[in-house]
Amino acid sequence: MSAPNLLFAGLVLVFSVLAVAFGIVPATQATLNGFAAGAYLGLGALGLTVVLGVLKLVNFAQGDLLVAGVYFTILFGWLGLPLPLAMLVAMLATGVLALITEKLVWKPLRRAGASHIQLFLSAIGLALVLRFSIQFVAGSQVRTLGANIVSSVTLGPLRFGTLQAAALATGLLAMVLVGLGLRFTNIGKEMRAFADNRALAEVSGIDTARIIDYTWFASGFLAALAGILYATSIGSFNPNFGVTLLLSLFAATMLGGIGNAYGALIGGLVIGLSQEWSTLLFNARWKPAVGFVLLILILLLMPQGIFGKALRRS
Incomplete structure (x- = not known):
């Protein structure tokens, strides 16, 4: 059985066990x-x-790009834009912010021949700059996006917050659209080709500079969308939520297979499900730990991740 099919069967099995042990309603919720x-x-x-x-x-600044997207939304809302439009403009602004970091930080470092450890430390430094800049401008207090966080949708015994339901529908739709875009659009194919083999992509005539710019813009845009979905799902937030989510983002990335776009989407769902299912067994504060236990178990069985390429051994 292939790894994706095995994973799906495992998730169904876990849900079935939880449904029997705790009831179908709690497991479904x-x-x-x-x-x-x-x-x-x-x-x-x-x-x-x-x-x-x-x-x-x-x-390492990816988590703080999530935060930037949410605070851009607050800014554009304060300037008078309706909330949905403020969200869209915030996603575009965060994409531009990520592109600016490429031009001002990452491109000069690559030209200077920075080592991996220098890039690693620079990423941590950039994350701190973004985080404390947001705190300096917007403060560190808990905020909301100003939408109605009390209303809910009731489906029989199940209860789902209206904003949480909207975030779920938007997130799943976005995941499908991104997956289709990567598979069928020219820019998506070029990005995947670049990721697989940069030298071959350059020889094939792909404009690698353009691909790098698109990559950074897409990274910022998706980060803002993820941050906004988090803010609408949870209801409240502060400038530190990005660093809290960052480890889960890395877990999802490694679980799906490093560098694999489809794997990241599936990895995020697996981590999200495992963390929420764990609340049936443990206190909610243990959710991140449960996600990492699952990550370790799967990587022990599949070191390349779910959709990653098999590792070559010399």
């Missing part, structure tokens, strides 16, 4: 919550993995 969490984790991990796959850069 936790599953819905897990899909909502998996949507923003998958999109955030996708932005992380495209940069990792294309540029071989571990972007």
Whole structure:
């Protein structure tokens, strides 16, 4: 049985066991919550993995790009834009911000021949700059996006927040559209070719500079979307939520296969489901730990991740 089919069978088995042990309603409620969490984790991990796959850069600032997207939304809302339009403009602005970091930080470092450890430390430094800049301008207090966080949708015994339901639907739709875009559009094919073999992509006539720019813009855009989905699902946030989510984003990236866009989306869903299902067994504060236990178990069995290429051994 292939790894994806084995994973699907495993998730169905876990759900069945939880349904028998705790009841179908609690298990289904936790599953819905897990899909909502998996949507923003998958999109955030996708932005992380495209940069990792294309540029071989571990972007520790990705979590703070999620935060930037949310605070851009607040800014544009304060300037008078309706909330949906403010969200869209915020995603575009965050994409531009990510592109600016490429022009001002990453491109000069690549030209200077920076080592992996120098790039790694620079990413941590950039994350701190973004985080504390947001705190300096917007403060560190808890905020909301100003939408109605009290209303809910009731489906029989199941109860789902209206904003959480909207975030779930938006996130899953975005994941499908991104997957189709990567598979069928020219820019998506070029990005995947670049990630697989940069030298071959250059020989084939692909404009690698353009691909790098598109990669950074897409990374920022997806980060903002993930951050907004998180903010609408949870209801409240502060400038530190990005660093809290960052480890889960890395877990989803590694679980799906480093540099694999489809794997990041699936990895995000798996981490989201596993963390929410764990609340049936443990206190909610243990959710991140449960996600990493699952990550370790799967990587022990499949070191390349779910959709990653098999590792070559010398």
